[in-house]
Amino acid sequence: MRRTKDEANETIRKLIDVARRHFADHGYEKAGLEQIAIDADVTRGALYHHFRNKKNLFHAVLAAVQQEVGERVEEEASRRDDLMEQLLQGSRAFLLAAVEPKNKRILLVEGPAVLGWDVWRELDEQNSLRHLKEQLQIMKEQGVLGDVSVDSLAHFVSGALNESALWMAQLEDTSKAMEETMSMLTLLLERAR
Template sequence: MARRRSDMVEETRARLTRAARKAFAQKGYAAASMDDLTAEAGLTRGALYHNFGDKKGLLQAVVDQIDAEMAERARLAGSQAGSDWDVLLAESEAYIEMALEPEVQRIVLLDGPAVLGDPSRWPTQDSCLRTTTRTVEALVAEGVVKPVDPEAAARLLNGAALNAALWIAASDDPRAVLPKAVAAFRSLASGLLASSDFGSDPATGEPS
């Protein structure tokens, strides 16, 4: 019985999250009414309040879901790179490039910060920070990166990638901004390298 109840709760949350994700992507957070999205899910406002507290809580759940998907996609992009340094760049650039996607733009990079506050303080960003910190620690140990504080470097790298994505999402011409943002990110990141032999040309991404 307890298992069945748990499954029902998860199904209710999943239905509400799917409906909200669709509504927030198509209409934006402000224009998406709770009545419309609960009707889309075939549920009531009471179910929304019980599971998420309010509309803001539902947005948080949707943002967490998309953010987790973005992190996994970035990880997969990094898994196809070569060295640990190339992995770090590939993951960061993949995250930046996702800012071109309408759903990511509207929900995660525009409405998310406006409603939920500073993205760097979101729980999903803590996980990304820990991952980047571990990577920098390894790079410092290998002598690839200068002997900097790993957490400090990780915070600055993640912050640069996040702000690049925010810039792209808010711009009038995201596709024109993307290459500028990626080139600038590469240039900033290369300042951490102990030797230019480890780096790539910021403009092309090719080994220097």
């Protein structure tokens, strides 16, 4: 029984990895389940056993991307001791991850378009916004932030970062846009102290 469960988990992981490449390279509409199954070295029956349809598979891919981005943000933030630096470096990590070719189409364009904003926001809440709220709450409790609404500030910062990621994703060279965005975020957070 354990071996069968491990094999099923390995099949799911392979399908998500292969589908992620297909969705990133070709987009949702042009990615074909038949080719995904072939490239993952599984049968179409196995693909449909684990994922009812292409939309269900795409949801799993987007969830994996969101989770990976959230983990990268948390990892980068944890390298700093200063609470403000944690927030700033975590925000930078989010922007860098969001505009990577393997992520940007899935995360920024097709995720909301294919699954809708409600589903996209739910995944964002689980993987990014939740951590942002926690960080801001800690900062408020430790006196780094003034008397601000953590919920309001979290949504404001999250929206600004998402919009900045959309802007940066269209640019060939993101370095100047990254520095401008981080300057604006720093300015905003300094005002919230």
